[in-house]
Amino acid sequence: MEQYKIIFAGLANAGKTSITLTLQRQFSDLADITPTKGIDRTELDILGFRVVNWDLGGQEIFREEYKKKEAVIFAETEILFYVIDIQDTDLYEDALKYLQDIVEIYKSVDPDRLPYTTICLNKVDPDLMIDFSKQTKELSSKIANILKGLEYKIFQTSIYNLPSLIEAFSWGIAKFLPKQSELDLMLKKFLAEHANVNAVNLLEKHSMFLIQSYRDESAQLFFNLLKEGIISIIEKLGNKLTVLTLDINKIFKVFVEKMTVLQRDYYFVFMGQDLDFDLIQNSLITNYYGQIQNIVQSELQ
Ligand SMILES: Nc1nc2c(ncn2[C@@H]2O[C@H](COP(=O)(O)OP(=O)(O)OP(=O)(O)O)[C@@H](O)[C@H]2O)c(=O)[nH]1
Ligand SMILES: [Mg+2]
Structure with a gap:
């Protein structure tokens, strides 16, 4: 190793x-x-x-x-x-x-x-x-x-x-992490394809490591205000958490989805206006999950 x-x-x-x-x-x-x-x-x-x-x-x-x-x-x-x-x-x-x-x-x-x-x-x-x-x-x-x-x-x-x-x-x-830039690109692509998503983060369990992408600076500033709370919720819920949806106010929503690769847990965190959780989940499953698993997996070999 x-x-x-x-x-x-x-x-x-x-x-x-x-x-x-x-x-x-x-x-x-x-x-x-x-x-x-x-x-x-x-x-x-x-x-x-x-x-x-x-x-x-x-x-x-x-x-x-x-x-x-x-x-x-x-x-x-x-x-x-x-x-x-x-x-x-x-x-x-x-x-x-x-x-x-x-x-x-x-x-x-x-x-x-x-x-x-x-x-x-x-x-x-x-x-x-x-x-x-x-x-x-x-x-x-x-x-x-x-x-x-x-x-x-x-x-x-x-x-x-x-x-x-x-x-x-x-x-x-x-x-x-040689594949980090590939994951980075993937998150950017996700933002490009989902106009109502303003921020997407990929966290490793224990959140020692994250990849992040934002639509613009104000999205980043706003997301940073929420990040500490979100990380703390993810850690407190631990294994019990698979999906989490939060309404921050009438407009902003946060969506967290767990992905497990090689017995390791990762969390996607999305923030945006009028997020359609089903749509995001479908898009993840059809277009992103497999690719991201491949990248993370090949990282470990
Ligand atoms: N306010 C504040 N205090 C901090 C922060 N980080 C560390 N401290 C305090 O600074 C003091 C020194 O912290 P250490 O982590 O022991 O510092 P160190 O760099 O490891 O020191 P050495 O081991 O002597 O080299 C402790 O009293 C900490 O509580 C911080 O972000 N903010
Ligand atoms: Mg010390």
């Missing part, structure tokens, strides 16, 4: 361990979280892939240690998640410097195989009435300089906004 390595790095207290616990829904462990001493490795199963998550404790004494073993620690990284505490403005320079150090390491270890990099500007909490756009802009331009030549994307995240973490994580891991 193929194995992929993900590195979570960033200064101490940025939120790396909290993010990995939240992504794995280990909410109860969040309460007594302590600074990570050295490296904490966990194995995840994502779409049948074995992913090894390396959570690099960010205290300075450990960062010095990593430099001594940099070839072992950083070699063959598929994805780098670099976490920055956006609330801690005093530490921006240090955070950027550490990112720069890590990029240098990657360039010296294996310049032909630089990792995909997901930057999490973390602690953008939904209940904070602070607008972080100025800080995001400032950090983004500095990060762009540091990450020249690497493929990367910057996300605003918070452990109190699960969809924000799922989105950042999905972007990263999509890079080692």
